[in-house]
Amino acid sequence: MIGAGGWGQNHVRTFAALEGAELRYVCDTSAAALRRAGELSPAARLVADVDALFADPELDAIVIATDASSHADLARRAMRSGKDVLVEKPLALDPRDAEELSRLSEQTERVLMVGHLLLYHPAVERLLALVHGGRLGRLLHMHSERQNLGVMRRQENAWYSLAPHDLSLAHLLFGAEPERVIAQGVCLLDVPGEVDDVVHAWLRYADGRIAQIASSWLDPLKTRRLTLVGTRAMAVFDDTLTQGQLTIHDADLTVPADAGSSVRFARGAVEVVPFSPRSPLEIECEAFLRSVRDRSQPLADAKSGVAVVRALDAGQRSLRAGGLPVILEDRS
Numbered sequence: 001m002i003g004a005g006g007w008g009q010n011h012v013r014t015f016a017a018l019e020g021a022e023l024r025y026v027c028d029t030s031a032a033a034l035r036r037a038g039e040l041s042p043a044a045r046l047v048a049d050v051d052a053l054f055a056d057p058e059l060d061a062i063v064i065a066t067d068a069s070s071h072a073d074l075a076r077r078a079m080r081s082g083k084d085v086l087v088e089k090p091l092a093l094d095p096r097d098a099e100e101l102s103r104l105s106e107q108t109e110r111v112l113m114v115g116h117l118l119l120y121h122p123a124v125e126r127l128l129a130l131v132h133g134g135r136l137g138r139l140l141h142m143h144s145e146r147q148n149l150g151v152m153r154r155q156e157n158a159w160y161s162l163a164p165h166d167l168s169l170a171h172l173l174f175g176a177e178p179e180r181v182i183a184q185g186v187c188l189l190d191v192p193g194e195v196d197d198v199v200h201a202w203l204r205y206a207d208g209r210i211a212q213i214a215s216s217w218l219d220p221l222k223t224r225r226l227t228l229v230g231t232r233a234m235a236v237f238d239d240t241l242t243q244g245q246l247t248i249h250d251a252d253l254t255v256p257a258d259a260g261s262s263v264r265f266a267r268g269a270v271e272v273v274p275f276s277p278r279s280p281l282e283i284e285c286e287a288f289l290r291s292v293r294d295r296s297q298p299l300a301d302a303k304s305g306v307a308v309v310r311a312l313d314a315g316q317r318s319l320r321a322g323g324l325p326v327i328l329e330d331r332s
C-alpha cells in the first residue's frame with residue numbers, strides 16, 4: 001500500500017482483513033499516516049520510502065492511493081518492477097500518461113486496475129445487469145448528481161475529484177467514449193488554488209445520446225443520485241436514502257405514429273430492486289485480488305482508466321474555454 005491518507009486508510013483496513021491477502025507494507029511520507037496505518041494493520045511493515053516495495057521480489061501487488069499527481073509515476077515504477085497495480089482514480093492527470101500506462105500493462109503483462117469504486121457498488125452491479133438484460137429498453141440518457149458540502153481539495157477541482165466515478169459508469173453504459181464534452185464551472189470561494197468548486201458537464205456520444213454530470217462541494221445537501229432513462233423504463237439510484245435506493249420506473253417512451261402536438265407518457269409501476277449491503281471497497285479489493293490470482297482483466301481496467309482521464313481532460317479544456325465544446329479525437 002502506498003499512500004495511507006484519508007482514503008488510503010480504508011484500503012489499509014480492507015486489505016488487512018481480506019482473506020487470501022497479506023498486507024506486507026504500508027508506505028507513506030507522513031509519520032502520522034504511518035502511525036494510524038500501524039494501528040489498522042499491526043503486521044505490516046511501515047516505511048517512508050517506496051523503493052523498499054519495488055525492491056521486494058516477494059511482493060506481488062501494489063495499491064496506490066497517493067495524490068493524483070503522483071499516480072502515473074508510481075504506477076509506472078510499480079509495473080516496471082514486476083508488480084500488479086491497483087491505482088486510485090484518476091489513473092493519471094495527463095491522457096498521454098494514462099495511455100502509456102495502459103501500453104505498459106500490456107507489455108509487462110501486469111494487472112492495471114483503477115479505483116473506479118462506483119462500478120463495484122452492489123446496486124450498480126444490479127443496475128448494469130438490468131440494463132444489459134434489456135430491462136430499460138434502449139438507454140437514451142444518463143444524469144448524475146454528486147454534491148455535498150466539502151471535502152474541498154486545492155490541488156484538483158470538483159470535476160477531477162468527483163466526476164471520475166460517473167465517467168467510468170458512463171463509459172461502461174454507453175460502450176464508447178463521448179464524441180464531445182462541454183463543461184462549465186466556477187471557482188466561487190476566495191481561497192488559494194483557483195480551483196472550480198461547482199462544475200456541470202455534458203457528454204455527447206456519436207449516436208446523439210447524452211450524459212450529464214453535476215459535481216459540487218458547495219451544496220447544503222448530500223446528493224448522490226444517478227438516473228438512467230431508457231425507452232421502456234427508467235432507473236434511479238439514490239445512495240443517500242436508507243431504503244428503496246434503487247428503483248425502476250416503467251414508462252413506454254414509444255412516440256405514437258399519430259401523435260399530435262404533444263404526447264403524455266403514462267407512468268407505470270415502480271419496482272424497488274434489492275441489492276447486497278456489502279461494502280463496495282471490499283468488493284473492489286476482492287476483484288483486484290482475483291485478477292492478480294487468475295490474471296483476468298478487472299472491470300475497472302486500464303481501458304476504463306484511460307477513457308476517464310481523456311474525458312476529464314476534455315472537460316477541463318472546455319472549462320478553460322468558458323464552456324466551448326471539446327471534440328475528442330476518434331480512437332476507434
Ligand SMILES: NC(=O)c1ccc[n+]([C@@H]2O[C@H](COP(=O)([O-])OP(=O)(O)OC[C@H]3O[C@@H](n4cnc5c(N)ncnc54)[C@H](O)[C@@H]3O)[C@@H](O)[C@H]2O)c1
Pocket residue numbers: 002003004005006007008009027028029030033048050065066067068070088089090115116117161
Ligand atoms: N475511490 C474513492 O471513492 C476515493 C475517495 C477518496 C479519495 N480517492 C482517491 O484516493 C487518492 C488519495 O486521496 P486522499 O483523500 O486519501 O488524499 P490524502 O492527501 O488524504 O492522502 C494521500 C497520502 O499519500 C501520501 N503520499 C503522497 N505522495 C507519496 C509518496 N510519493 N510516497 C508515499 N506516500 C505519499 C501522503 O503523505 C498522504 O498521506 C486520490 O487519488 C483520491 O482521488 C478515491
